Amino acid sequence: GYLYITVMVTDRDPIPPDDPMDTFSATLIAKKSATKTNLELSNPTTSHRLILAYWFSCYDKYYGQDCNTFCEPHNDNATGHYTCDSNGGKVCMEGWMGDSCKQLRPCLVSPCKNGGTCSDVGRVANCACPANFTGSRCETDVNECATGANPCLNGGTCENTFGSYMCICSPGFTGTHCHLDVDECATGISNCSNGATCVNGFGNYSCDCSPGFTGTHCDEDFDECTTSPCVNGGTCTNSFGNFTCQCKPGYTGGLCDQDVDECLTSPCANGGTCVNTFGSYTCLCLPGFTGRLCNEDINECLKSPCSNGATCINTFGNFTCECTSGYTGRLCNKDINECLKSPCSNGATCINTFGNFTCECTSGYTGRLCNKDINECLKSPCSNGGTCTNTFGNFTCECTSGYTGRLCNEDVNECLKSPCSNGGTCTNTFGNFTCECADGYSGRLCEQDVDECLSSPCSNGGTCLNRPGSFICSCPSGLTGTLCDQDINECLSPGTRLNGANCTNSFGNFSCQCSSGFTGRQCELDIDECLQTSPRCANGGTCANTAGGFSCRCPSGFSGRLCELDVDECATLPAPCKNGGTCENSFGNFSCHCSSGFSGQFCDKDVDECSLDASPCQNGGTCKNNFGGFTCECQRGFNGSRCQESLCTDGYCANNGTCTLSADSGGMKCLCLPAFSGSRCELGPDWVNCSDSSNTSAVCLNGGSCQVAPTGRHRCSCAPGFSGAACELRAVAESAANSGLDAWQKSIIVSSASVAGCVLLVAVVAGVALVKSGRLSR
Template identity: 25%
Template sequence: MLLAQLSYFTGDNCSVNVNECESTPCENGGTCEDLINAFQCSCPAGFTGLPWGGRACDVPLTGCVSDPCQNNATCVPSLYGDQHQHTCRCPSGFHGDTCETSTTFSVTTGGYLVIEVPHINIILFFIFYFNSVDVYFIHFFMVLVLVNNNNLYLGGVPQEYLNRTTSRTGFVGCFEDLLVDSQPVLPQSFGPQPDVQMGCEKSDWCGPDPCSESGRCVDLWSDYRCDCRRPFHGHSCSEEFTSWTFSPERNRSFAAFPIMQQHAGDVSVSLWLKSRQLNGLVFQLQRENQAYLTVFLKNGSLYIAIYNSIRKASSFLTDGEKVFVAIKKEQGFILFNQMQQVFTPREMIGFEVEAGDVAYLGGLPEGENGRQWGGYFKGCLQDVRIDDTQLYMYSGSISQKPQHLSYLPRNSSNVLEGCVGDQTCKMRPCQNGGKCRVIWNDFVCSCPLNFSGKTCDTPVWCVSDPCDSGTRCVDLPDGYECEYLRLLLSKSQSELLTHSFKKDVLNLTENEHLSFLVLCVSSIRWRFPPRQCDVDLQCEHGGVCTDGSWGANCTCRPGFTGDRCEVDIDECESDPCRNGGTCVNRHNHYLCECVSDFSGEDCEDTKQQQQERVPWLMVAVPLACLAVLLAAVVLVCLVLTARKKRQSEGTYSPSQHEVAGARLEMGSVLKVPPEERLI
């Protein structure tokens, strides 16, 4: 940018400045600005070529042609007289005529830098490292520091001063562009420092995952930390807290832990659980032999009891898989696994875990009633904690107390180290040649082809194809059935079937095919092995069982039906009662309870019709009785007359004296043969 001095004015009194831009002195797109007795050319930047400079933007600037600036610095060309020059505008973190010098240095854990300075102000940019669980953020900040003594500490202070701070730790991260009284302080001038390094190179400590896929990695700039998921622990989460087996085989187990300190306010109980048993006491807190918090299994689900108030907390979870259980008291609520509300403040009696209480795992000692909580727990427990204090189990004698907070057991019984399953195959549960395989606290039977079921106790009959050709075999729990398809045809259907077979069934139209399948097919079934009376079949309600070639069959009394005569036929099902009558089912018959205006067996008559028929009945019944009586009298008279007449015709009747004399004379002689007697 040049100023051109023009030594003339215009006007009567030379008070008017001449516009020097009127003659357009700026070339190559330069912009002219009129000044007093001068003009100024603003030259274009030259986006497609060299920038222009000089008095009238008529000189190409070549000071940046050789690209002298380093580290992505911006080069600005200039013209001083006839000499082409340049200026490098350095980005953050670099300094020098060509931005060749780095101003960045890093401080690792425990390190710091001391600079002797007078009372001055310091401006610096630095990268701030913020640690939050497993996330770190890198930002640039400008900081103004007022120094009140001759020593400037960067990144930390000596330990005697560090102990007076809140964090008790120094800064970990990078500094750059440190200025003291507007003069750069370069790390190259520090000399060797063990905890101060040139540049700001940082290793990715969390990649690849150093936490064994069992925790969250936290990058600490010069190291890492693993926040392990339970039940894992250790620097790399490669260790796992030991599981403990309760009630192995047929034993009963429990463990008792005295509480050594108070757990005030919100308190939590958490553990890992693995079981196949439906019922059992998992955890209980007692004070003076009174339970105030109990966790137990019932029908495979988890329940929580606060004193005597019981609530269901989970669905079925005793399927042999390891599950995490967390119960927390928070602001008067009892939460299960942080989400589900089990008790509300209005439903719960408050409690505190205090020193002197006792925590029981897996059951209660002999003599204490644990049946109401399902008896002894059978399965595995792991990493049991009250808040962050672990109920620490050990076998034998403990050599040293664990590093983390823990309670040690006061006494325990039949608790095994590790998660050990029962030897479930030693009782040989698999039948019919099945092979037993042990899985944790259970077994699996590999059954032969013709048996199935948990213990291979169910025959699979149809595998051997016992039914005749043209029939279909159907397995039953205690046998099998052979299904035989037969045709039930009406006359029209028979004609259709005959016609269909004549023209080949495969050539049926779609509608004919549907008619053939829907209307003509039913099935007959018989089962094997045949059932036997009193062994496989017992008839009810007086039914008679009969053994036949196809097996036992029940012949039912009237009013009963079903395979075993177990069904009482509902005679009211057909709704026989008319006119609003109520049907009452009886054995093999029914009764109709009629409303007030109707009568009859089925409530079919009105009372008016019945009254109209009464006079006729009163006349007809006596007349009929009289007619029957007269007919009977006439018939008796005729019979007596006929008999008397038949007795008097062709019959000899001796006198009484003759009869008596004959009897006396004949008493001393032999009887005459019947054919020689007189008639």
């Protein structure tokens, strides 16, 4: 709110009356603030200047910027148990709840047992129980063993306890839920004997026995001899935890599985090579020796090693051969090559043979050394009538026509020169050839054309045209084939049935059943529906012919294939009517009912209210048009949307003062009756109005009390040490009063005024401040 103050400055003299100096007025915003605000007031007429410092603070138990929130802490059952926060709100004490903090919190003393958590839900205590308890107060133990799924694993037995359970595990398992395996091998509780290795398993263990032992704990002897461990004929003897093998000669090792190498003693004689074998050895003897140890001579002559009639002579460990004529070599098995001396004549080829040679004569020669001529013509070598002529060492043949070759025994292939015309096929014969003509040709060389049209080969009225070596048939429409004997299915051709027509084929012809909108033999012609007499497009629509149909171009407001449907323009987006206009649909059209301030078909034009004959602004206000409305700039002293309200209302000026409009005061001015003053004539001579507050002591400051006189006026009875109409003046020390300084220059005097819970503190820097009255505007 606002606080209107008037400071009357008086020069107080030791001897009354005091001299009035000046009067200052100000309007203060009444908001709580601990920060001092400096205010300078001046009077241009008297050149007086007053500097004030003021601030507002709330009375005790009042809060808020306007000090209008009352809060007093309590701790009793009648009023409640709460303190006040900085804004005057109630803050419940520990253990209390509700709007007035009178209700005891249910969880202040928790009813929940066994670790249950208490929470206030709907002002009722609710217990959230741990997993092992249930019941409204968590007082009942949960039997985990009876919930269905056994929490104890691997065959463990569940036993319920209060608030929990325990598992008695089967042998081989441990842990809270018997989920852990007991490692018997690591704990030393296994019974594996005789050096066996303990192997742990899930819930049990096993013993991996050392060789020679068996049984669950490896405490039994294993008779290895039952498995015949001794090889190569060795004899097995069992002992406790073991066995031994007695090997046959040639073998050794624990299992008689190792060979004895006899060659280490060099048993073979006469340079024989010893080869060790598994369990024995052999001697590989040099040629001429035999026996197990190669110590016996071999009589090689017994096997007749000498070839070609040679004589064999045996020696110790060897033999020699005496060769016959024409042979050489250790075994007389090598031939002497006589051809190295070129014994053959006339280019003959010498061929060495085993122990001899022969001459292979060239043609025309004979004799052992090929030195004699042969008369080949005596044997008539020329074939097919050829004539033979002998020469020294040779002959020649003169062939008859159709033959060739040295002996005239080769046919001449006339087909290589392609004698057959017009694609005829040439077939060679011995001494001659024949031509197999293609269709349409004849003659020895196929050079003559055959006229096929003489036999009328074309069917169904086709015309025959002879061609070299062939003919063609020119078929009537609808037929095809070499002889015009095949029907053409015109319906298979895309160009036959147009525009979706149904085609029906017949022999040599076809027919079309046209789709709607088409005609003609092949339905290739469009029917112009717009030329037909029957009406097409309704409501003024324009007909436009299309291929096989038509379309309607509808006027605005209509739609549909035939323009038969009304368009609801009011349902389209964006809406046609702007600026809040209401759209009303009609058949083929619509209309807009515009909001105030707009006009036009679509309510998109602004109405200039200021251009109307009668201005909407009253009392001389200036009209300013804006989009969709207008504003009025009012003359001083008027307000309202149309300047229709005058600020000089009845009762604005107090004590029968007259309200006038004035440019100097920014709008209104009150002309007061004599003895009254103030901006609204609210101040009388030396009195205050106690009726501004229901608490009559609030306007009398510094402990003063307000008294109502019979005349209707009110005075303040001030406490000792204070004076003034509102007891706002503190008595000035005598030493200061008699110091010779003018009272206008005397030290600071602090006054205060109280309005509706707020305390106004004013520090006057120079002069004496008398607060005559205060008014709070809300």
